[in-house]
Amino acid sequence: MNYYDQHLHTHFSYDSDADFLPYLEAFAGYIVTTEHFDLANPVTKQDDAPDYQAYTQTIDELNKKYGNRILKGIEIGYIASEKERILAYLADKTYDLKLLSVHHNGQFDYLDDFVADMDPNDIIPAYLSQLEDAVATIPANVFAHFDYGFRLFDLTPVDLKKFEPQLIRLFQAVIDKQLAFEVNAKSAYLYHNLALYDYAIDLYQSLGGTLFTIGSDGHQLEHFRLHFDDLFSLLHKKGVTELATYQNGHVKMVPFP
Ligand SMILES: [Zn+2]
């Protein structure tokens, strides 16, 4: 089995218009979409949850035509105030793959333009605390885009190292919960955080972390499998020989080119 993109959105996410078909035509292996589930979303001022019934039905129909190549996924956007509702929504639904993310803090999304002018010394520790809370609270498979909360800051690894004690605590919790560490292509190449990933992967490995996924975080075909060859070679250089994939919530390690 070939490694497949494990962070991808369609129109079942509030911020994407993409359809399944272009992805299915662009790649011969599995397609899993990880649709946004962001309650109390300050971007839209509403709860954004994928329509599970319609999502499942669409996938069931496509699976008949495309040889069972489509898997179900969700990207859980954690916010402490909505913890109970998040868990209740997930309780009666099944997914192949669950990503765990923090996108907002109840007041703003970390990608809102004005965040770029805020003080990283305030934002980063608060964001990392939210991630620690998310990892402790929500069962999932993959710890997604660890850098989302500081994508807009022009950080170097030296800047990030200031927060290393908190990162160590967080990554240790990620390892303890057996979450895979996601290498997010959009972060690395569109937000120019490749050096931060290089640093974070080393830190995660130094603590004993071995599970990795690569996800494009594509919201359109143009970003599907973005720079995967480069990220494959980055992980090979770090001694990684297999990537984690998830079906029915179970991990399956696969080699990659
Ligand atoms: Zn995300």
Ligand SMILES: [Zn+2]
């Ligand atoms: Zn995403």
